[in-house]
Amino acid sequence: MNDQAESLRLKLTKMAEGSGTKAIAVVSGKGGVGKSNFSLNFSLSLVKSGSSVLLLDMDIGMGNIDILMGRSSGKTIVDFLQGSSSLKDVVLTGFGGIDYIAGGSGLSQLVRMEEDQVNFLIQELEALLGKYEYVIFDMGAGINEESLRFLLSADEIFVVTTPEPTSIMDAYATMKFLYLANPELPFFLIANKSPSPREGEETLKRLSNVLKKFLSIEPIKLGIIPEDRSIQQAVSRQIPFLELNPKSSASKALTDLAERYKQNKLKDTQQVTSLPFVSKLKKFLFER
Numbered sequence: 001m002n003d004q005a006e007s008l009r010l011k012l013t014k015m016a017e018g019s020g021t022k023a024i025a026v027v028s029g030k031g032g033v034g035k036s037n038f039s040l041n042f043s044l045s046l047v048k049s050g051s052s053v054l055l056l057d058m059d060i061g062m063g064n065i066d067i068l069m070g071r072s073s074g075k076t077i078v079d080f081l082q083g084s085s086s087l088k089d090v091v092l093t094g095f096g097g098i099d100y101i102a103g104g105s106g107l108s109q110l111v112r113m114e115e116d117q118v119n120f121l122i123q124e125l126e127a128l129l130g131k132y133e134y135v136i137f138d139m140g141a142g143i144n145e146e147s148l149r150f151l152l153s154a155d156e157i158f159v160v161t162t163p164e165p166t167s168i169m170d171a172y173a174t175m176k177f178l179y180l181a182n183p184e185l186p187f188f189l190i191a192n193k194s195p196s197p198r199e200g201e202e203t204l205k206r207l208s209n210v211l212k213k214f215l216s217i218e219p220i221k222l223g224i225i226p227e228d229r230s231i232q233q234a235v236s237r238q239i240p241f242l243e244l245n246p247k248s249s250a251s252k253a254l255t256d257l258a259e260r261y262k263q264n265k266l267k268d269t270q271q272v273t274s275l276p277f278v279s280k281l282k283k284f285l286f287e288r
Contacts, residue, residue, distance in 0.1 A: 021129045024136045025154035028161065029170025031141045034192045035160045037231065038254075039138035040068050040098075041242045042158075045258035046134055047098045048242070054091070054132045055100040058147065059140030063103020069094045070238030076104035080124070087124035095243050099132070103140075143177060152182045158222065162193045163203045172210050179215050187211070187219040190257075193227045200224030223257035225250055 026042075028035040036057070043055040057063035060077060071094060079085040090101050129135055137154065139147055151157065157178060161171040175187055189207055194200030204221045211217050228250035234241035242251050 021132055022134050022156070023129075023154045024134060024156050024158055025139055025151050026136060026158045026160060027139045027151065027174055028141065028159065028167075029172070029174045030167055033160050033162045033167055034225075034231070036064050036138050037068060037235065037241070038158075038160050038190060038192060038225065039136055040065055041240050041251075041254050042258055043100075043134075043136050044096050044098050044240050044242050045255050046262065047096050048255075049259065049262060051134060051262065052132045053098060053134045053136060054129070055098060055136045055138065057101060057103030058137050058150065059103045062140065063138075065100055065138060066092075066094075066102040068235065068238060069100075069240065071102075076102040078104035080121070087121070087128055091128070095240050103138075143174070148181065151178055152185070154185070156186050156188055158188045158190060159219075160190045160192050161203065161207065163191065163195065163199045168203060168207050168210075171207060175211060175219075176215060179217060183217075187217070188222040188261075189219050190222050191224045194224050195227050197224060197226070200226070222261065223253065225253050225257070 026035055026039045036059075039055060043053045046053050055065060056077070057065040058077075060081070063076070066072070066076075071092070075085050075090040075092070077090055080087050080090050087101075091099050092102065094100055137150055139151065143151065157175075159171050159175060161167045171189075178185055179187075189204050191200040191203040194203065201224065204224070208219055208221065211219055226249050228241070228248055230245040230248040231241050231250050234244040237244060241248065242254065245251060246255075
């Protein structure tokens, strides 16, 4: 058993040396805060600036990334998990040339990933992710055993909240849970649907203060996305708001946010040296 463990460690170390893909998991404490819309448009903004991005809808069985783009996905991650398609075959291309994997929708029950399915997913991810600079996981609401593996393996956790007190507290509860599981996870905060810059700043400040007081951690304030009519119009027309109205206040705010993130111009940016996503995911499975 010791030889097996040592062999895995050597393999993980070798993989870490050659990986350049950053894995970002986007979460929220509750539904309805605009998490998927943020994930889609943030990914699209990175693509527009020249980065290669793969967006995965991890709300399996209830995904809506394809719906937000007005696409009827012939294949989804469900097809892969059921063994009818390879992972690369379920990669689709949407607005602006963004690559994405749909989560599937309209199922009578959620698809639960068994361990052999997760292992197969890891093998496929390892072969696929080398093509991209960023892989963004749009996580479903809540945390279960399967999603926790992905969250703890991510390089960074983006937390989307709104100024509503319940949204802020739910976001805090989510981060507390993840922090207790892995204190080294970097958290990036996004205040979405903010009625004003002042309320957005206050939202980020309140959440940061709670995290600092009770968990002694300093999150990174990624930015504020204002409440904007063009967002609802984009959802209704099933077009990313960056495409529908690139000059809207929401589009400008998100583009600026993505640019500052990409250029590493954020205050208190945490530099965490760790294994790449696929390696960490393997490690968590091995230690179960």
